Amino acid sequence: MLDGEYGEGYEIAMSVLVKLGDIYGADRMLKVENVHIDGAAYGWINDSGLELIGKLASSGARFRVPATLNPSSIDFDMWQELKIPSHVARKQLRLAKALKRMGGTPTWTCAPYQYGADLRFGQKVAWGESNAVGFANTVVGARTERLGDLADVCAAVAGEYPNFGLYLDENRRGQVLFEPDRLDVDAFDSTDYGVLGFFVGSIAKARVPVVSGMPEKATTDQLKSFCAAAAVGGSVALCHLCGITPWAKTVAEAFRGSKPEEKIIIEAGELDQARQKLSTANEEPPEVICIGCPHCSVQELVKVARLIKGRRVEDSVRFLVFTSRAAKTLASEMGAVETIESSGGRVIADTCWNFIPSKAETLMTDSVKMAWTSLGKFTNVALGSIEKCVDVAAGTMPRG
Amino acid sequence: MIRVGKIVIRCVPVSKGVSEGEALVTSQPMCLYDSLDPKSGRIVNKRHELYGECVSGRILFFPYGIGSSTSAATILEASRCKKAPNAIVNLETEPIIAVGALLAERLYGRIIPIVHRPEIDPAEVIKHHSVRVNADVGLIEVLGHGRDAAHVKANNA
Numbered sequence: 001m002l003d004g005e006y007g008e009g010y011e012i013a014m015s016v017l018v019k020l021g022d023i024y025g026a027d028r029m030l031k032v033e034n035v036h037i038d039g040a041a042y043g044w045i046n047d048s049g050l051e052l053i054g055k056l057a058s059s060g061a062r063f064r065v066p067a068t069l070n071p072s073s074i075d076f077d078m079w080q081e082l083k084i085p086s087h088v089a090r091k092q093l094r095l096a097k098a099l100k101r102m103g104g105t106p107t108w109t110c111a112p113y114q115y116g117a118d119l120r121f122g123q124k125v126a127w128g129e130s131n132a133v134g135f136a137n138t139v140v141g142a143r144t145e146r147l148g149d150l151a152d153v154c155a156a157v158a159g160e161y162p163n164f165g166l167y168l169d170e171n172r173r174g175q176v177l178f179e180p181d182r183l184d185v186d187a188f189d190s191t192d193y194g195v196l197g198f199f200v201g202s203i204a205k206a207r208v209p210v211v212s213g214m215p216e217k218a219t220t221d222q223l224k225s226f227c228a229a230a231a232v233g234g235s236v237a238l239c240h241l242c243g244i245t246p247w248a249k250t251v252a253e254a255f256r257g258s259k260p261e262e263k264i265i266i267e268a269g270e271l272d273q274a275r276q277k278l279s280t281a282n283e284e285p286p287e288v289i290c291i292g293c294p295h296c297s298v299q300e301l302v303k304v305a306r307l308i309k310g311r312r313v314e315d316s317v318r319f320l321v322f323t324s325r326a327a328k329t330l331a332s333e334m335g336a337v338e339t340i341e342s343s344g345g346r347v348i349a350d351t352c353w354n355f356i357p358s359k360a361e362t363l364m365t366d367s368v369k370m371a372w373t374s375l376g377k378f379t380n381v382a383l384g385s386i387e388k389c390v391d392v393a394a395g396t397m398p399r400g
Numbered sequence: 401m402i403r404v405g406k407i408v409i410r411c412v413p414v415s416k417g418v419s420e421g422e423a424l425v426t427s428q429p430m431c432l433y434d435s436l437d438p439k440s441g442r443i444v445n446k447r448h449e450l451y452g453e454c455v456s457g458r459i460l461f462f463p464y465g466i467g468s469s470t471s472a473a474t475i476l477e478a479s480r481c482k483k484a485p486n487a488i489v490n491l492e493t494e495p496i497i498a499v500g501a502l503l504a505e506r507l508y509g510r511i512i513p514i515v516h517r518p519e520i521d522p523a524e525v526i527k528h529h530s531v532r533v534n535a536d537v538g539l540i541e542v543l544g545h546g547r548d549a550a551h552v553k554a555n556n557a
Binding site: 019024039045047048051052055128147149151165205373 | 414415433434438445446447464465466467468469470471472473476477479480492494495496497498499500502503506507508
């Protein structure tokens, strides 16, 4: 394939991946079953990314394995209403066309493990998007490295990725042990799971954390929040949650015979401190309230609808709920989207807050990932559960 | 290894190429996606200690990358806009950064030498100095104080 007999696109993709494998000591190229492409938004990959993908598509390259797509820069149905600049929309439409031409599944979601992607235990895949990588490794026990943008497109064209990093047993072994001490994890909501993930990530950094004593009843949405936050708190692409991660039912299994390099006892006070780092101290009311980072599931949309039904979003607040097209379609049929929108909220699909033009300086969110990544951009950031976000949006509760 | 008269630090090559410039050094990990504006080469993350600095034409040292996998595309775009650093030095280079450099070479023929795993933490040694990064063999050479950079460049031209 390297000699270009399959066309220039294949040659570009393969040569970049083979070189990457050489740098990181891969012994061979690995066949992967599917790919999740992080670099599907023009706003993230810019003109150079569009140029690469356009070049691959026009050279005749096609994805050899199923490939799901991360959020785009626009909601394909309502980008004009959201005031996305038309030059951005045009380039996103070109990018979408090229990705679909190569065989990409237009999921446009950062939570492809909920709708669109097939994952199973032990399966080798090549995923980008840090929360999705974390979820695939941590919750499902599939195996993926954390792919850089555009490396994921190359992997989809090649159907292969170099065998290094988290594909190898020795790099999946636990390194740091976290033991919750009298934490009432059973009572945690999704935001609390995010705070826990953020705390674990900020201490583990690039090491593989192991958390003992996680409740089996943790929901997919709660684990989604945990993985997203662990990835931004450190660079966690795999965390063994004993009781949940299939490869690590017990602490001993997670460490595979090695000893923890470090042991951390997690107390409630430390999580409170972590939570404080995720919001600013001042108390201005939020101009924007965002839910859905990572994208809301159908169940989360239904929950927001149930909470907001019969109430009204205050005129001074923009209440935005982000989700995938698939979840929005299903939740629409259940009446949830109409309930949220008739109360003054907006359900936005295919995209994320990063691409919505806004002059807002104050934000509230249920997402630890969003709170952390927004701290440098907003003067005021508040973190609260979905319930609190809805209460503040409807003006029935002071912030905080 | 430190030799008399000339400071040389051995490292492991990531990408290939040789380049020099004034070292821009931080001890804070960095997410290039949310820190680097690829169109201007400036560090735009207000929470980072290099905020306001320009990486273009310089040798960028940060210990390791954090956060978004979009950083690969950021390097590629900075390269397209001719605002990429002349070379990158890390304690540990993520594959995400390496991919950006490999694509820049393949797509635009622009070489960004990258080295990592230096035998000593080079931060204090190279700070404010003009350095040469040789990613063909895996060496950082300290050429002189930053203000001598132009002089060194002229000598090597």
